[in-house]
Amino acid sequence: MTTEMTRPTTDTVRYTVIDSTLGPILLTSDGAHLTGLYLDDFDTVLERLEAKVGVAPVLDDDLTLFATADKQLGEYFSGTRTDFDLPLAPTGTEFQRTVWQALTTIPYGTTAGYGELAAWIDRPTAARAVGAANGRNPISIIVPCHRVIGANGALTGYAWGEEKKRTLLDLEASHCVRFSGTWRCFFNFSWQY
Known part of the structure; x- marks a missing residue:
């Protein structure tokens, strides 16, 4: 499967932390798309995101996208998922x-x-x-x-x-x-x- 990528739709960064086989994972989103998945150094990541957009990231444990990502990552780590079906908007050139x-x-x-x-x-x-x-x-x-x-x-x-x-x-x-x-x-x- 090829995952389609778009650009973030807003400067507001939402985030949550989920548990995984590798340890805690920090997920970020613009509210409609996943914009980041980080495996370490969460404080530094959040500080960089705030410096980049000028607004502190907002903790949002209720975002449906995060629940979907958590479910799909759980399936990946349990060996029942080989690819992901999530809207993505990574920031880059x-x-x-x-x-x-x-x-x-x-x-x-x-x-x-x-x-x-x-x-x-x-x-x-x-x-x-x-x-x-x-x-x-x-x-x-x-x-x-x-x-x-x-x-x-x-x-x-x-x-x-x-x-x-x-x-x-x-x-x-x-x-x-x-x-x-x-x-x-x-x-x-x-x-x-």
Whole structure:
């Protein structure tokens, strides 16, 4: 599934904190779209958002979008969801938004290199710029920047640390098997005898 992205509709930032397998997650929204998913350093994130828009973010635990995101993230962490169906509005340059859109096409349980991603967006010599855009992805997990690895297969460049990146990749890999060069992922699978 390709997730459509738009621009935030207001400067008012709403936020909530949910629990997950990785620990607490800070979600932000413009009221209609998810604008951020952060795994650490919440006070700094909220301070930066306030400095950016000029208004303090507003705690909103009742926003339906946050409940939907919490449900879908719970399904992802339990291994029953491979992609997300949420309205997204990440703030970034046109190039960054192009990279983030391309990230949503990397299939669950697989990885891609920075050079591959650059080629996908018709910028084959822009692997470093793709890496920089990947590192600025404000909606981690849902826009799966954790699926991008170094050309040598190394886990590089995850804003929330290599351990969390490895945890996410291991979670996805635990539901996938490689058959004849193609990855197949299984969910809620049980043998019938």
